[in-house]
Amino acid sequence: MNVRLEGITKSFLGVAVLRGVDLELRPGEVHALVGENGAGKSTLLKVLAGVHRPDSGRIVLDDEEVSFGSPRDAHAAGIAIIHQELALLDHRSVAENVFLGREPVRRGRVDGRAMETETRRLLDWLGVRTIDPASPVSRLSVAQRQVVEIVKALSADARVLAMDEPTAALADHEVELLYALVRRLCERGMAVLYVSHRMREVFDLSRRITVLKDGAFVATTATADIDSDRLVRLMVGRPLDALYPERGHDPGDVRLALRGAGNGRVRDLTFEVRAGEIVGLAGLQGSGRSATARAIWGVEPFTAGSLEVDGTPVHVDGPRTAVRVGIGYVTEDRKGEGLALRQSVRDNVLLARRAALRGAAARRSDDLAALLDAVTVTARGPHQEVRYLSGGNQQKVVLGKWLAVEPRVLVVDEPTRGVDVGAKQTVHRLLRDLAGRGMAILVISSELPELIGLSDRVVVLHQGSVAGELPAGASEEAVMRLATGHGLGDAA
Structure with a gap:
């Protein structure tokens, strides 16, 4: 699914947070979104997720303009967001978290076996065999919880996945697991919006990069056409050496x-x-x-x-x-x-x-x-x-x-x-x-x-x-x- 955000603006209490932002997400591509804190990245994600309605501008899915009144509308359109603070219930199983609010019912009762079977199928599809669908989430590492969030998005037929600082709490070897999963999702045609402060991840994973500064769109560039120093200059107006x-x-x-x-x-x-x-x-x-x-x-x-x-x-x-x-x-x-x-x-x-x-x-x-x-x-x-x-x-x-x-x-x-x-x-x-x-x-x-x-x-x-x-x-x-x-x- 191709997604375009065109001329998105958003203000809170008269303060402009987004000012005419453009962004395009393409199937099979990781698109990095970068900028300093306060650049408007999180607000743009919330507009995409249906949490906030834009004051002006439009969202276009496969050439059809849409309007999201709630996160449920965005989910129904195939858009999923994985926030930095993971929203999982520790005391419930992996499968129960994956199907939370969408539990399959058989003969008037929640069909736990069906949830576990489908969760296992999706984990296998991702190539992950170290997570038991029946295991409580409380037993999982942070990286494994990220996997559960991805499976949750897949179970809802998401075609666009936005990830906000997904490696912030991961160990080095867990980052490699996330890399592999993101690449696998793209190979299967999903569009991935990747928000990160880590330059290495941005250059390792993305095909294109969009830069925001002070709520405004600065540039979108092919990753292959820019280096770290120039990217930092676009973000903060200073060369990388000045860090x-x-x-x-x-x-x-x-x-x-x-x-x-x-x-x-x-x-x-x-x-x-x-x-x-x-x-x-x-x-x-x-x-x-x-x-x-x-x-x-x-x-x-x-x-x-x-x-x-x-x-x-x-x-x-x-x-x-x-x-x-x-x-x-x-x-x-x-x-x-x-x-x-x-x-x-x-x-x-x-x-x-x-x-x-x-x-x-x-x-x-x-x-x-x-x-x-x-x-x-x-x-x-x-x-x-x-x-x-x-x-x-x-x-x-x-x-x-x-x-x-x-x-x-x-x-x-x-x-x-x-x-x-x-x-x-x-x-x-x-x-x-x-x-x-x-x-x-x-x-x-x-x-x-x-x-x-x-x-x-x-x-x-x-x-x-x-x-x-x-x-x-x-x-x-x-x-x-x-x-x-x-x-x-x-x-x-």
């Missing part, structure tokens, strides 16, 4: 040191991070990157070797202890672990200060405005609940929380996961600014260009231990050789 600030001056004394540190998940970790330095921690999924971060933070403490802060061995047995010895931690799961989503921006920024200090110092908030200004948070005000902010602004709030106490060591796991290109630049600048204040920063990122562009050195893990260390500007190939175990002994 990474200049590296700092010579680092100072050792702030964080691991000496033969280990626990059940990592072993014999030995490396240092100096004041004013950003050290990248690289490795494949399961190599021990996040396990190292959580051990430093005291969630899964080291049981062997030593952890030193400013030359003094410390025993960190929990986050509160970590804060008190001068260690901060930005988790990869900002919504689940890094923020109190129903609390205000103000309360979130002051969380670490209240944990680290006592008495009047813990309660002081006279510098709140300066803190929010330093991390460039865009919000209605300090009393707005954090859950209503964009992913980029939520991440800035997390960084603001640590700026409020200025720990000596900051461990940052996936600093820009799920944030747009413009917000990435801000996060990178903030990290470099914190290093400039003398903080020692350890950064973990699944995006190798980010890790290399941001770090002064890169420590690479392989199967839970240090495989080697690389200098600033090392190639992705050099990192991957160590990460896969093929370059052991070759690193500097």
Whole structure:
């Protein structure tokens, strides 16, 4: 099915969110939709899904103009949306989720066997044999839940599938599974609209790319006719190199040191991070990157070797202890672990200060405005609940929380996961600014260009231990050789 959105406009409370946007989706093609947060991508998806009616413009399906009054109308027309926050019921089976609201009935009762049989047929059609239709969704990984959402769309005869940041919470090996499924859908004639902040995915999967900026259509181009640098310029008006600030001056004394540190998940970790330095921690999924971060933070403490802060061995047995010895931690799961989503921006920024200090110092908030200004948070005000902010602004709030106490060591796991290109630049600048204040920063990122562009050195893990260390500007190939175990002994 061919879909055209022509001249779509949409305003809320007099503020234009979409301004004359054009988009065409073709059968058998992945079409990427890119732009900064606030560019209008989500609103355009909701217009396509029937959640919002456009103020003007039209939607054309196979040369016939249509009007969607609700998501049900869009579903009936063959359009399905998989949102970043998956809408599945944990306590129900895979088959029950696939047919939720459309359960087949036999002799007056829901036909569970028919649901499971059809779900299995669709899973086989996708080439997925690791999911049991009778299994509760609660037992599935995030990647498997994505598969269930795709099967749900197929069961409703969807011919157009829109995916909003589908890999935001996936591990590296799970991303490859999603790639394979998307390609299989296109081979069978489905049109796929793929919304992502990750440049590599956009170039790996899409045939064409549409760019939005500030609610307006900028361009549609064949993927083969554009490179990353030019695409970023269209999105944010800056070259790709501007995403990474200049590296700092010579680092100072050792702030964080691991000496033969280990626990059940990592072993014999030995490396240092100096004041004013950003050290990248690289490795494949399961190599021990996040396990190292959580051990430093005291969630899964080291049981062997030593952890030193400013030359003094410390025993960190929990986050509160970590804060008190001068260690901060930005988790990869900002919504689940890094923020109190129903609390205000103000309360979130002051969380670490209240944990680290006592008495009047813990309660002081006279510098709140300066803190929010330093991390460039865009919000209605300090009393707005954090859950209503964009992913980029939520991440800035997390960084603001640590700026409020200025720990000596900051461990940052996936600093820009799920944030747009413009917000990435801000996060990178903030990290470099914190290093400039003398903080020692350890950064973990699944995006190798980010890790290399941001770090002064890169420590690479392989199967839970240090495989080697690389200098600033090392190639992705050099990192991957160590990460896969093929370059052991070759690193500097």
